[in-house]
Amino acid sequence: MSVLSIVVWIIAYPLIIFCIGVLLGGYERKFSARVERRIGPSWIQPFYDVIKLMSKKTNVSHGYMHDVAILMLLGGTMLTLYFVPVPGFSYFSQFGDFLVISYLLLIPSLGMALGVGETANPNGSIGISRALQMLAGYEVPFILTFIGVAMKEQTTSMLDIIRVQQAGGFWAWGLIAHPLLGVAALIALQGMLNEKPFEVIVAPHEIATGPMTEMGGKYLGIMFIQHLIAVPLELTLYINLFLGGASNWLEYLVKLFVLWTALISVNMVFGRFRVDSAVKFMWKISLPLAALGVIGIMLNIA
Amino acid sequence: MAKELTQKAAWDRVLAKLKKNSLWMLHYCTGCGAIELPPTMTARYDMERFGIMPMVTPRQADILLITGYLSVKTLKRVILVYEQMQAPKYVVGFGSCTINGGMYWDSYSTIKSLDQYLPVEMYLAGCMPRPEAIIKGFSWLIDRVGKGEANSWRDYYENYEFYRKNQEELFGGPIQSYQDIPADAQKFGILEARQ
Amino acid sequence: MLTSMLLILPLAGFLTSLAAAWIVPASSKARASGAVQKIIAGIGFAALFVFAFLAKSEIGTGYLGIPLFGLWLNFGLTQLSWYFVAMVAGISLVTVLFSLQGLRDDGRYPFYYIWLFSKTFGMLGVLLSADMLTFFIMWEVMSWCTYFLLQQGHEKAKRAGAGYLVYAVTAGMILLAGLLYVYFNVGSFDFRTIQKAFSGFGAGRIIVAMLLVLVPMLIEAAAYPVHWWLPSAYANAETGISAYLAAISTRIGIYGMTMFLFAGFGLTALNLVTANKYVSANEVLMIIGAFTMVVPTFTALFQHDAKELMTWHSIGQGGYMIVGIASSTTLGIAGGLFHVFNHMTYVSLILFSIAAVEYRTGTTNLNKLGGLIKKQPVAYLGLLFGIIGLAGIPPMNGFVSKWLIYRALILSGHPFIALAAFIATLGTILSVYKLIHNMFLGQLPERYNDIKEVGWGMRLPIIFMMAVVWLTGAFPGTVLAVVADIQQSLGLERVAYSVHGVAAEMGQLNMLVINIVFIGGLFVSWLIYLAGGKRKHIGQYDNYAAGHFLDKSIPYNYNYNFYAGMEHIFERLLHKPPVKRAEQALATFVSGTSEYVCRIFTGNITTYSAYVVAAVVVILLVLGGGR
Numbered sequence A: 001m002s003v004l005s006i007v008v009w010i011i012a013y014p015l016i017i018f019c020i021g022v023l024l025g026g027y028e029r030k031f032s033a034r035v036e037r038r039i040g041p042s043w044i045q046p047f048y049d050v051i052k053l054m055s056k057k058t059n060v061s062h063g064y065m066h067d068v069a070i071l072m073l074l075g076g077t078m079l080t081l082y083f084v085p086v087p088g089f090s091y092f093s094q095f096g097d098f099l100v101i102s103y104l105l106l107i108p109s110l111g112m113a114l115g116v117g118e119t120a121n122p123n124g125s126i127g128i129s130r131a132l133q134m135l136a137g138y139e140v141p142f143i144l145t146f147i148g149v150a151m152k153e154q155t156t157s158m159l160d161i162i163r164v165q166q167a168g169g170f171w172a173w174g175l176i177a178h179p180l181l182g183v184a185a186l187i188a189l190q191g192m193l194n195e196k197p198f199e200v201i202v203a204p205h206e207i208a209t210g211p212m213t214e215m216g217g218k219y220l221g222i223m224f225i226q227h228l229i230a231v232p233l234e235l236t237l238y239i240n241l242f243l244g245g246a247s248n249w250l251e252y253l254v255k256l257f258v259l260w261t262a263l264i265s266v267n268m269v270f271g272r273f274r275v276d277s278a279v280k281f282m283w284k285i286s287l288p289l290a291a292l293g294v295i296g297i298m299l300n301i302a
Numbered sequence B: 001m002a003k004e005l006t007q008k009a010a011w012d013r014v015l016a017k018l019k020k021n022s023l024w025m026l027h028y029c030t031g032c033g034a035i036e037l038p039p040t041m042t043a044r045y046d047m048e049r050f051g052i053m054p055m056v057t058p059r060q061a062d063i064l065l066i067t068g069y070l071s072v073k074t075l076k077r078v079i080l081v082y083e084q085m086q087a088p089k090y091v092v093g094f095g096s097c098t099i100n101g102g103m104y105w106d107s108y109s110t111i112k113s114l115d116q117y118l119p120v121e122m123y124l125a126g127c128m129p130r131p132e133a134i135i136k137g138f139s140w141l142i143d144r145v146g147k148g149e150a151n152s153w154r155d156y157y158e159n160y161e162f163y164r165k166n167q168e169e170l171f172g173g174p175i176q177s178y179q180d181i182p183a184d185a186q187k188f189g190i191l192e193a194r195q
Numbered sequence C: 001m002l003t004s005m006l007l008i009l010p011l012a013g014f015l016t017s018l019a020a021a022w023i024v025p026a027s028s029k030a031r032a033s034g035a036v037q038k039i040i041a042g043i044g045f046a047a048l049f050v051f052a053f054l055a056k057s058e059i060g061t062g063y064l065g066i067p068l069f070g071l072w073l074n075f076g077l078t079q080l081s082w083y084f085v086a087m088v089a090g091i092s093l094v095t096v097l098f099s100l101q102g103l104r105d106d107g108r109y110p111f112y113y114i115w116l117f118s119k120t121f122g123m124l125g126v127l128l129s130a131d132m133l134t135f136f137i138m139w140e141v142m143s144w145c146t147y148f149l150l151q152q153g154h155e156k157a158k159r160a161g162a163g164y165l166v167y168a169v170t171a172g173m174i175l176l177a178g179l180l181y182v183y184f185n186v187g188s189f190d191f192r193t194i195q196k197a198f199s200g201f202g203a204g205r206i207i208v209a210m211l212l213v214l215v216p217m218l219i220e221a222a223a224y225p226v227h228w229w230l231p232s233a234y235a236n237a238e239t240g241i242s243a244y245l246a247a248i249s250t251r252i253g254i255y256g257m258t259m260f261l262f263a264g265f266g267l268t269a270l271n272l273v274t275a276n277k278y279v280s281a282n283e284v285l286m287i288i289g290a291f292t293m294v295v296p297t298f299t300a301l302f303q304h305d306a307k308e309l310m311t312w313h314s315i316g317q318g319g320y321m322i323v324g325i326a327s328s329t330t331l332g333i334a335g336g337l338f339h340v341f342n343h344m345t346y347v348s349l350i351l352f353s354i355a356a357v358e359y360r361t362g363t364t365n366l367n368k369l370g371g372l373i374k375k376q377p378v379a380y381l382g383l384l385f386g387i388i389g390l391a392g393i394p395p396m397n398g399f400v401s402k403w404l405i406y407r408a409l410i411l412s413g414h415p416f417i418a419l420a421a422f423i424a425t426l427g428t429i430l431s432v433y434k435l436i437h438n439m440f441l442g443q444l445p446e447r448y449n450d451i452k453e454v455g456w457g458m459r460l461p462i463i464f465m466m467a468v469v470w471l472t473g474a475f476p477g478t479v480l481a482v483v484a485d486i487q488q489s490l491g492l493e494r495v496a497y498s499v500h501g502v503a504a505e506m507g508q509l510n511m512l513v514i515n516i517v518f519i520g521g522l523f524v525s526w527l528i529y530l531a532g533g534k535r536k537h538i539g540q541y542d543n544y545a546a547g548h549f550l551d552k553s554i555p556y557n558y559n560y561n562f563y564a565g566m567e568h569i570f571e572r573l574l575h576k577p578p579v580k581r582a583e584q585a586l587a588t589f590v591s592g593t594s595e596y597v598c599r600i601f602t603g604n605i606t607t608y609s610a611y612v613v614a615a616v617v618v619i620l621l622v623l624g625g626g627r
């Protein structure tokens, strides 16, 4: 890649992902509206929301950590984004593998946690407590599935894992080659995206939207932007690990929307778990699935 | 200078057009009228198609929906909540009780006219207003926001003495507030932006 | 020459400050005495630091022999021991600098610096020992110094110190058995002779010898089933001491483990044991390491005291080192050794921050603190950097070593150990957030309304350690260079590092790029942030409470029982931890049946000292006679 194209990609990449995120977010709201036999909002409703929030005249924060946290939230997500390869742009992936990505993903969580902590609102703190417990819930099976894949291919680099899958065609896709891992990761992904039945963090009726309680104006706006980037980011992780990556943008978008549709369909038909039930579900259903898959791979290698 | 202003005005016009598509609502449901909100939100009337969503905390909301009568005690809370909201913010009086006391017109414990205490952007008349009326009203509000005419919230900053006087008269003494409204008006430049 | 200075300096410091304590009457001029002690400690540890770094030139050549009852105590400097010596010297200097202001002159710790000198002497002695006998003797000295360091202050600390002693004595006895076993099999204490002899032995004898020397090391490193002495001992010590002990003292066990595994008995012996088809020694160690990571980390989650929480983490982090080193892969060993350094930096940083809070508020109870970020921003930042390092989140240094360990585990086919490491990391994130939230975030209780930030004497060490944690994260190559040299000196493959990460042939990690992209991301976010409207800071009572007016009379905070869901899940395990129960049963048994065991714990220092001296003399006489 030439320097110029790298620079162009560096600028364009977050914007493109943001646009995709807006579409995915709008699609989700439209989809749930249609399921409920409503008309639903516009397809780019999240975009309007962000603009509205960012153009608020007054904004209040509870202190400097609250301000910095919001930067950590978005900055950390953008940082992670650059290390996730998409078709045509994988320049930064050579500097950090999947382990790096999975740890970078923690920066936004930590940032948000710190900022919400400073707002001194117990609803927020409870939300963070739940968010972190959920993190412990879904990350464990998700990382085990990755460990399995990495052990199989003897690499921790995301690029290599994509390459192997694309070389082998459809039958080499992670989901097909190691179905147990694929399914376990899918369940974990549902939790990672905070969709029902694992939507315990925001819980508007119990804890007043948890982490978002004291967030208003541009603070909430940046949280929305981060969310809109994080959704395609996390879906892309799954696509790269289990759905064979993508060789062009059309394929990528198709996979993105198909995967997203599957997840939000599940979201539509479930209620919400209690937090300990959600964590237990992850550890009792998803984790053993992943463990079985990994044992299978170990037996295969040996 | 003039050019800059027009540019800013043009930008504001574009922003207003975008902003009108997203209005989040905090409903203060002490009155009986709240019962009309669920049908307004759900499949039958689907408020979300206008981008109007219920929100939970005052920090996040744009619209403060007062669904009906307010006793003096709850008005204190409403004022607190209103002041915690982020401008631009719109108070919507819902039902006749907020307009003139409605069927509580001679009650000793309810307030009679909300706009004495908070800057009301829009009233929805009726006892109680049907979802059609609510949708109609909100469409009108959306239009006003889109044209940049929904400016009642500025009134609270500009004529704060008026509201404060009324509030204190009602409560019979200085009121508890976290906000220093005139200082905020200075800080956020709300007063000069008017010209 | 320089090597011998490393032993002479702390000993001299110990004697001088002891003499100073005698000469300057403590009762009338307690303050003056404190000042003298501080000056001696400051100069002594600064000199030690300088000598430790100068001694690098003497690696492999420095030698010191001390005759003792017809035997020679041999001291020398190897690449591995220099790494630890440098860390000991560095962290003891920072601790002393912190303590100059951080330790109140209230006369509760009259022997603080004296025991610090003695402890440093003990540790350096162990690190510099060049044969097994010296190692054992210095080991005993070190254990006793630790005991003396621990039993200062209030009654609880004394009891915890006594608890430590039980484990230390046990470890010493096992080590003695190992020493004798090796001696009777080989006929020498010299490591080179042992190596030569061991390469001819069968696996059985090697396993016995390994067990006898590794178990004491694991006790010292507080590995899983034998870790119970640590939390109460460290948490009840003065916070500066906790920082010092948690940062490096426990890691002497890791040094011993590495030394015996790779250098002491030789790689041939090691290969013989690891090549065993059914139970390979390093897998056993890794499983111990995995338990050490997971169990204490999740125990930490439910602690209500900041220091206790951190000491549990100190145990848990030891698990990473054990796992990394026991994995016997290039990356794993590099990660394990690097983790010792990283752990030292961020654990001391965290405990310094806790000390700063304790200095002002007088408590470390997590249920009573809160909202201190407004009052002690430097301590907050210190804790923040520390916990990012501890949780192993980029861009701090803890990430690099953890990354090395993960990669080693995954590629060497240990998925479940890798998973354990990851679970421990998640547990760490949970509990460190609880730590920082309950201390610094949330509502500020009214009683802390007029506390101030601590003085510069405490702030500067915190800021310095913050810089270390970040910079070694951005440029891990600076430390990895030393680690690679150690690997080479042990006859292992060198880790392929670059200044800012790990070179491409051993994976791909570039911390500098991560830092730059992160800063770029922050910058862009800042621009977006600026694009929004102006903002105003508001007070903590202007808060969403469903329309309720908050004021100081209303506790509006969530910190007690912070992870209720997790507690629910681990309920059964939490209330009956098996090891603790077994230990309690043992303690009841021992104290119930043996009067003599009870009499050890009289709390009288002279008795203890008599024990030490008697033990050492007897051992020396027996061994000296044997020769």
Ligand code: SF4
Pocket: B031, B032, B033, B067, B068, B069, B094, B095, B096, B097, B098, B102, B103, B126, B127, B128
């Ligand atoms: S206007 Fe009618 S419906 Fe509404 S609160 Fe008053 S009495 Fe109830």
